[in-house]
Amino acid sequence: MTQEERQQIIEVIKSDINKLTQKITELKEFTAPVSPDDAIGRISRMDAINNKSITEASMRNLQTRLDQLQKITQVVHEKDFGLCIKCHKPIAFERLKIRPEIRLCAGCLQR
Numbered sequence: 001m002t003q004e005e006r007q008q009i010i011e012v013i014k015s016d017i018n019k020l021t022q023k024i025t026e027l028k029e030f031t032a033p034v035s036p037d038d039a040i041g042r043i044s045r046m047d048a049i050n051n052k053s054i055t056e057a058s059m060r061n062l063q064t065r066l067d068q069l070q071k072i073t074q075v076v077h078e079k080d081f082g083l084c085i086k087c088h089k090p091i092a093f094e095r096l097k098i099r100p101e102i103r104l105c106a107g108c109l110q111r
């Protein structure tokens with residue numbers, strides 16, 4: 001991996017972390033406790049609770065990805081970065097640009 005490619009990956013990681021942090025903040029507002037207030041009616045309250053669990057699930061996914069990205073920021077400067085952790089072959093740059101947190105090459109991922 002060239003220095004320039006590494007720099008591009010770092011930029012992707014930074015902007016992804018920003019986007020995820022923003023999304024999580026937005027979702028947190030949606031998952032505020034559902035008010036037992038009857039004003040919204042029983043059906044809407046069920047809806048609100050259902051939506052809440054969907055939102056919470058996607059929030060967990062975002063949080064997981066955010067954690068992975070934050071871990072990657074600690075290793076992105078190491079010379080092994082961009083190499084598959086299993087077979088040590090380079091991971092395709094195009095894949096790293098989309099998912100900088102991946103640590104396995106396409107071959108190992110399929111196995």
Ligand SMILES: [Zn+2]
Binds near residue numbers: 087089105
């Ligand atoms: Zn591999």
